[in-house]
Amino acid sequence: MQVSQKDFEKAQEQLKHLKKDPGNETKLKLYALFKQATEGPCNAPKPGMMDFVKKAKWDAWNSLGNLSQDDARQKYAELVSSLVSAEPAVQKEEASPEEGRHDGYETIIVTTKNNITKIMFNRPDKKNAINHKMYREIIRALQEAGKDDSTIAVITGNGDYYSSGNDLNNFTNVQPSEMKKMAEDGAVLLKEFVGVFIDFPKPLIAVVNGPAVGIPVTVLGLCDVIYASDRATFHTPFSQLGQSPEGCSSYLFPKIMGFAKANEFLLFNKKLTAAEACAQGLVTEVFPDSTFQKEVWARLEAYANLPKNSLAVSKQLLRSVEKEKLYAVNSEECEVLKERWLSDECINAIVNFFQKKAKL
Numbered sequence: 001m002q003v004s005q006k007d008f009e010k011a012q013e014q015l016k017h018l019k020k021d022p023g024n025e026t027k028l029k030l031y032a033l034f035k036q037a038t039e040g041p042c043n044a045p046k047p048g049m050m051d052f053v054k055k056a057k058w059d060a061w062n063s064l065g066n067l068s069q070d071d072a073r074q075k076y077a078e079l080v081s082s083l084v085s086a087e088p089a090v091q092k093e094e095a096s097p098e099e100g101r102h103d104g105y106e107t108i109i110v111t112t113k114n115n116i117t118k119i120m121f122n123r124p125d126k127k128n129a130i131n132h133k134m135y136r137e138i139i140r141a142l143q144e145a146g147k148d149d150s151t152i153a154v155i156t157g158n159g160d161y162y163s164s165g166n167d168l169n170n171f172t173n174v175q176p177s178e179m180k181k182m183a184e185d186g187a188v189l190l191k192e193f194v195g196v197f198i199d200f201p202k203p204l205i206a207v208v209n210g211p212a213v214g215i216p217v218t219v220l221g222l223c224d225v226i227y228a229s230d231r232a233t234f235h236t237p238f239s240q241l242g243q244s245p246e247g248c249s250s251y252l253f254p255k256i257m258g259f260a261k262a263n264e265f266l267l268f269n270k271k272l273t274a275a276e277a278c279a280q281g282l283v284t285e286v287f288p289d290s291t292f293q294k295e296v297w298a299r300l301e302a303y304a305n306l307p308k309n310s311l312a313v314s315k316q317l318l319r320s321v322e323k324e325k326l327y328a329v330n331s332e333e334c335e336v337l338k339e340r341w342l343s344d345e346c347i348n349a350i351v352n353f354f355q356k357k358a359k360l
């Protein structure tokens with residue numbers, strides 16, 4: 001059944017009013033079908049490898065080969081109509097702002113209640129991947145939590161993931177001439193981010209509600225208590241990303257887990273279950289997911305009623321011996337990563353991630 005130009009234009013209009021983001025893969029499919037329908041087979045020059053977004057779009061269009069414009073128009077209209085029918089029938093009521101919620105954050109939700117400041121990663125559609133804005137918001141939230149009248153601070157994730165770590169888009173849309181600056185700026189931001197964990201003056205509790213990847217795992221060594229749901233997993237895929245450890249994990253994880261286990265984790269990308277992470281000392285306790293939030297928050301509220309200053313000075317005693325060492329390790333890890341981010345090993349790994357995403 002041929003799709004008229006009018007129906008094709010109607011589909012384009014409907015697309016503009018979609019409420020739910022269809023995701024990168026679908027957007028690439030729509031882009032490719034639109035180009036094929038309006039311009040025919042891909043006739044653009046192939047972008048450079050470094051220009052990940054343009055390359056992914058070119059690949060998507062080029063992969064349609066000689067699909068006719070009429071067929072492309074029809075597939076486009078069918079895809080849009082499937083997205084429209086998948087839209088939520090009624091837009092969910094905006095959740096009423098949580099009691100004690102702090103304004104001025106977009107990628108995290110910060111609340112202070114019952115002497116607890118909770119920092120919740122809030123990019124669930126992206127598995128709480130940490131983009132530059134989120135690094136800066138977490139830094140600010142921790143700096144403020146360190147000075148507010150809470151007794152303890154908690155970090156957790158919204159949705160099914162704790163966090164999938166560094167947002168790999170942080171490396172995209174970078175012109176070749178800007179790569180060195182990207183790496184330098186990234187190292188400065190990372191050093192500040194890890195530094196705020198090193199310096200945090202109150203008990204910092206990680207409530208690991210789901211899978212955790214990369215930097216949210218490595219900074220667990222700088223947290224004081226780590227409670228995990230039994231559906232959480234812990235993964236530091238640094239070598240497969242052509243990168244290297246951060247978060248002071250290159251120093252703390254061998255101390256926590258022993259070299260043999262830390263090497264398997266940090267060098268060879270071994271993913272740990274919550275039970276394994278607990279057995280290796282990275283996690284304090286694991287709870288059944290069905291009762292995780294209830295059990296953990298009951299404990300945290302009890303902890304938050306303890307004498308605030310006693311907790312702060314005791315944490316200081318526990319951490320001060322290593323502080324200078326941690327600053328030095330953080331600096332060294334950031335220096336090494338600056339070089340890693342410019343390496344072919346890392347660039348190829350990031351390109352592969354996005355090319356896998358772009359496969360039609």
Ligand SMILES: CCCCCC/C=C/C(=O)SCCNC(=O)CCNC(=O)[C@H](O)C(C)(C)COP(=O)(O)OP(=O)(O)OC[C@H]1O[C@@H](n2cnc3c(N)ncnc32)[C@H](O)[C@@H]1OP(=O)(O)O
Pocket residue numbers: 022023024025125126127129130135164165166167168169170185186187189190213214215216237238241243246357
């Ligand atoms: C200032 C710089 C500081 C750098 C510090 C150094 C830090 C290092 C690290 O943290 S290394 C670890 C980096 N993280 C990853 O490599 C994980 C990448 N993501 C994945 O492998 C997968 O997404 C997954 C296994 C986490 C989840 O897979 P799945 O369940 O199949 O979900 P999707 O892949 O469909 O994810 C949904 C949606 O989210 C996007 N997304 C998820 N994680 C990331 C990420 N880390 N970076 C960018 N985007 C991510 C994914 O692309 C999907 O988006 P879409 O719906 O397609 O638009």
